Amino acid sequence: MLPQDQTPVPSAVTALSAIAPNNRPPTTEYTRLNNDDASEMPEKPNASRQYTFGLVFLRRLYHLFRVMLSKQSPERIGLCCVGLVIGKLLAEVVFYFSGSLPSHFYKVLGDKDQKAFYPLLLECIGIVVLSGTAKASLLFVNGILGVMMRNALTQFTHEQYVKAQSFYALVSQGQIDNPDQRISQDIEKLSANLAEVLSELLIAPFLVLYYTYKCFAISGVFGPLSVYLYFILGALNVYVQEKEEGNFRFQQVRIREFAESIAFYGGEETEREIADKALLQVVGAQRRLVRSQFWVNFVTQLFSYLGATVSYIIIAIPIFLGAYGDKSGTELSSIISMNAFVSLYLIYRFTLVIEQAKKLTDVAGFTARIVQMWEELDSIASNEGGICAAQGDAQSGIQAVGLDVTTPKGLPLVANLSVAVAPRDSLVITGANGVGKTSVLRTLCGLWPPSAGTITLPYTNNALDVFFLPQTPYIVAGSLREQLTYPGAWGNSLRVCSDQDLANLLELVGLAHLRLLPHDEPHSVQFWLGTLSPGEQQRVSIARVLFWRPRFAVLDECTSSLDPGAEASLYQAMVDLDITLVSVSHREGLYRFHRRRLDLTRDGYTITDI
Numbered sequence: 001m002l003p004q005d006q007t008p009v010p011s012a013v014t015a016l017s018a019i020a021p022n023n024r025p026p027t028t029e030y031t032r033l034n035n036d037d038a039s040e041m042p043e044k045p046n047a048s049r050q051y052t053f054g055l056v057f058l059r060r061l062y063h064l065f066r067v068m069l070s071k072q073s074p075e076r077i078g079l080c081c082v083g084l085v086i087g088k089l090l091a092e093v094v095f096y097f098s099g100s101l102p103s104h105f106y107k108v109l110g111d112k113d114q115k116a117f118y119p120l121l122l123e124c125i126g127i128v129v130l131s132g133t134a135k136a137s138l139l140f141v142n143g144i145l146g147v148m149m150r151n152a153l154t155q156f157t158h159e160q161y162v163k164a165q166s167f168y169a170l171v172s173q174g175q176i177d178n179p180d181q182r183i184s185q186d187i188e189k190l191s192a193n194l195a196e197v198l199s200e201l202l203i204a205p206f207l208v209l210y211y212t213y214k215c216f217a218i219s220g221v222f223g224p225l226s227v228y229l230y231f232i233l234g235a236l237n238v239y240v241q242e243k244e245e246g247n248f249r250f251q252q253v254r255i256r257e258f259a260e261s262i263a264f265y266g267g268e269e270t271e272r273e274i275a276d277k278a279l280l281q282v283v284g285a286q287r288r289l290v291r292s293q294f295w296v297n298f299v300t301q302l303f304s305y306l307g308a309t310v311s312y313i314i315i316a317i318p319i320f321l322g323a324y325g326d327k328s329g330t331e332l333s334s335i336i337s338m339n340a341f342v343s344l345y346l347i348y349r350f351t352l353v354i355e356q357a358k359k360l361t362d363v364a365g366f367t368a369r370i371v372q373m374w375e376e377l378d379s380i381a382s383n384e385g386g387i388c389a390a391q392g393d394a395q396s397g398i399q400a401v402g403l404d405v406t407t408p409k410g411l412p413l414v415a416n417l418s419v420a421v422a423p424r425d426s427l428v429i430t431g432a433n434g435v436g437k438t439s440v441l442r443t444l445c446g447l448w449p450p451s452a453g454t455i456t457l458p459y460t461n462n463a464l465d466v467f468f469l470p471q472t473p474y475i476v477a478g479s480l481r482e483q484l485t486y487p488g489a490w491g492n493s494l495r496v497c498s499d500q501d502l503a504n505l506l507e508l509v510g511l512a513h514l515r516l517l518p519h520d521e522p523h524s525v526q527f528w529l530g531t532l533s534p535g536e537q538q539r540v541s542i543a544r545v546l547f548w549r550p551r552f553a554v555l556d557e558c559t560s561s562l563d564p565g566a567e568a569s570l571y572q573a574m575v576d577l578d579i580t581l582v583s584v585s586h587r588e589g590l591y592r593f594h595r596r597r598l599d600l601t602r603d604g605y606t607i608t609d610i
């Protein structure tokens, strides 16, 4: 049997690349302020979203290797590479010897030479043991290398993704499909495939030249050309299929996440249609991939089986021409066997070029998806990272001057907004649905860059002193303590929470019954979502404000599920702690906790005293 061996075609790699998405900010210019330094945001370079074939893929692969080397100790990687090369060479040598064994057996048995038979048998057993050891070691080193690569690439991605609102920008801009899939699955698949081909890549330069020449010799220019073409098409197909897989999975996750809402709406039929549509896309992409592989598999198999026949034709010609006239029947059998082995080995090597190209198409597809995400995160970090606001002290409060609020798609919502919120000068923002209340908060807190105008935010001890509560309560995995004190570190302050503090806090927000839960036992998000009603989740959110005691809190309809009495007592608790509020609310009962009201309309805004 021929070995499970592959020969890479790095030269074919140059044929493919996939390009970063076009991540342009809205065409309007905007002012970005940081510590009073106003600077104009430059237009991002026009990173093309189309595919190009050429050096970009190599550049991405190089980027990938640089990241891996920076995250793993070079000694460990070096050790693995040496292990791979030794294992590979050993496997090749052992394979050559095992392939020549049958011809020796033909000779020894044909001559009825019992004395030579036993040493040959021993040699055979030795080769089998060596072969098993070499292959198992090779697989072992491959596995270790795959784990190391996955660890390094995922760590690097986490650093880029979970920082300074990068993930928010990436997810909300929607330029990169399914980042979660890229991080969890694509990196894993890339690492496994790359580790597998790496052993080949290390000894590739020589093999590629040799087999391209062999391929050319057997099939002319058409042979290598079709291999390269296959490689390019294959990589594109893998990329597209992974994208469709991601969309399909996303749809399934949505059904699970919003099961209750869908059930209330009776939306099963619509959901099934959407899921079927996603399935159609993924199956279509998969079908294209299978189709493109058919001809290659056909040619590969043809060569494999034709190889045996060809090897007999090759040896038949000299035999019939009388070149081996002096050989006995036994010697002739031995020669025929050896010739069959060498011919088949060469043909097998040729088919490996195609086999390896298959693996490299996977590597190319996954590399494009992962590095593309890094490039997008890079451009987000360099252009939009951090809060676009000047740093003021606690007394200066929150100020916006001449602010133009625009959605990421460039839709203008609020023009020339000037408003100031001094300490104890709480503000309630009102207005019809969709008028832009939440968008004003997003712009104030730096999630959206303003199209024009300036923002000043209060800082205490060099840390932003504004706590933002979003419209949808955010529940995290962890203990009750971790739930109530999220995020674990806020501002520059460290706050200790004793059991008594925790009990008081629970009492204050009307969650005293949760005391029955073991405080420090961690629970999953599913557990918390199943345990806390929507109103209780909002109480948990307010508990976080009461725990951290910021000077300013920005609250986006974060008590909408509470009854008026509970809502009022929670607002009173925040006011009692001297927290200045900027609230979005439709409920008039809450106005009394604020000094002024900012009313947004489609035509502008008014600010009135309460």
Ligand SMILES: Nc1ncnc2c1ncn2[C@@H]1O[C@H](COP(=O)(O)OP(=O)(O)OP(=O)(O)O)[C@@H](O)[C@H]1O
Pocket: 172, 407, 408, 409, 413, 431, 432, 433, 434, 435, 436, 437, 438, 439, 440
């Ligand atoms: N990420 C986004 N990308 C593009 N447009 C958005 C985005 N988020 C909101 N919008 C649009 O901006 C407009 C204002 O939305 P916003 O959420 O600020 O309204 P709102 O006044 O808070 O509404 P509501 O009272 O319903 O909460 C809406 O038309 C909405 O479609």
